[in-house]
Amino acid sequence: MDKRIAFLGAGSLAEAILSGIIKSEVVAKENIYVTNKSNRERLIYIENHYHVQCSTDKETVFRNADIIILASKPKDAVESITSIKPYLNEKQLIISTIAGLSTEKMEQLLDIQIPVVRTMPNTSALIGHSATALSAGKYVEAEHLLQTDQLFQTVGMTKLVVEKDMHAITAVSGSGPAFIYYFVEAMEKAAMEFGLDRQTAKDLITQTVIGAGNMLKQSGETPAVLRKNITSPGGTTEAGIADLDRHNFEEMIFSCIRQARDRSIQLGEK
Numbered sequence: 001m002d003k004r005i006a007f008l009g010a011g012s013l014a015e016a017i018l019s020g021i022i023k024s025e026v027v028a029k030e031n032i033y034v035t036n037k038s039n040r041e042r043l044i045y046i047e048n049h050y051h052v053q054c055s056t057d058k059e060t061v062f063r064n065a066d067i068i069i070l071a072s073k074p075k076d077a078v079e080s081i082t083s084i085k086p087y088l089n090e091k092q093l094i095i096s097t098i099a100g101l102s103t104e105k106m107e108q109l110l111d112i113q114i115p116v117v118r119t120m121p122n123t124s125a126l127i128g129h130s131a132t133a134l135s136a137g138k139y140v141e142a143e144h145l146l147q148t149d150q151l152f153q154t155v156g157m158t159k160l161v162v163e164k165d166m167h168a169i170t171a172v173s174g175s176g177p178a179f180i181y182y183f184v185e186a187m188e189k190a191a192m193e194f195g196l197d198r199q200t201a202k203d204l205i206t207q208t209v210i211g212a213g214n215m216l217k218q219s220g221e222t223p224a225v226l227r228k229n230i231t232s233p234g235g236t237t238e239a240g241i242a243d244l245d246r247h248n249f250e251e252m253i254f255s256c257i258r259q260a261r262d263r264s265i266q267l268g269e270k
């Protein structure tokens with residue numbers, strides 16, 4: 001891709017995305033620019049590690065950029081977007097990763113007819129396994145979606161969605177990895193409580209999650225069927241699932257996803 005890409009924000013998500021883009025060589029390192037709010041050490045780390053162009057001067061970073069990736073926190077969104085406004089034009093493409101913030105709000109903030117694609121990746125981008133949803137703002141044309149898709153394919157799978165679904169998606173696949181890690185943390189603690197050493201617990205549980213994920217993807221079966229295939233009458237799985245049911249597992253997960261979705265809505269309204 002013969003484009004110049006500029007990152008607004010150099011945090012964990014920006015690093016995950018830029019590392020995928022660099023590994024895939026879809027854009028040359030010389031054409032990737034990164035800035036953040038004020039953490040120079042972080043920029044030095046990014047520059048030394050990825051050999052991209054880091055600068056604290058926003059004009060240098062954004063004036064000649066073709067594609068701008070917004071990767072600041074929702075609380076910093078207004079300030080950070082406002083700070084680059086003088087260097088934007090309608091020929092550029094804005095790709096936002098900011099949770100909650102609608103393309104309509106961003107278009108209002110930017111105040112020019114600039115294409116905005118909203119995305120929701122996750123941190124598995126770091127190893128090329130993100131699940132990234134994309135939705136289009138008012139001024140987006142097919143080529144903008146194609147370019148965004150091409151970039152995010154370098155860090156995993158992508159899915160084009162309607163924007164109204166973005167809050168639920170943020171809960172399910174944006175925050176989703178954290179919920180799965182929390183489940184794994186609890187499982188590891190239980191395993192150690194019952195006598196396994198940390199490394200054995202970690203190795204077995206990690207492979208169990210990978211195996212279950214691949215089964216979900218490759219077997220063509222629903223999770224309910226896969227679960228039932230493991231659950232022998234009167235067996236260990238049945239005993240464990242009955243306990244999850246007694247603790248209203250499904251209701252708990254429903255409530256967790258609802259809270260995360262509602263928070264995404266609130267972040268967008270603020």
Ligand SMILES: NC(=O)C1=CN([C@@H]2O[C@H](COP(=O)(O)OP(=O)(O)OC[C@H]3O[C@@H](n4cnc5c(N)ncnc54)[C@H](O)[C@@H]3O)[C@@H](O)[C@H]2O)C=CC1
Nearest residue numbers: 009010011012013036037071072073074076080098099121
């Ligand atoms: N971490 C995750 O799993 C995911 C995060 N997101 C979204 O990605 C965005 C970034 O998240 P993280 O990387 O986790 O945050 P982070 O806190 O690690 O990084 C935020 C970056 O924004 C920069 N920043 C803040 N104000 C700025 C300003 N005025 N000018 C320039 N840079 C500024 C900070 O210096 C920092 O480099 C958030 O909006 C989040 O909602 C989306 C999907 C997953």
Ligand SMILES: O=C(O)[C@@H]1CCC=N1
Nearest residue numbers: 099170173174175176
């Ligand atoms: O917690 C957050 O705000 C971000 C959005 C999706 C994942 N992490």
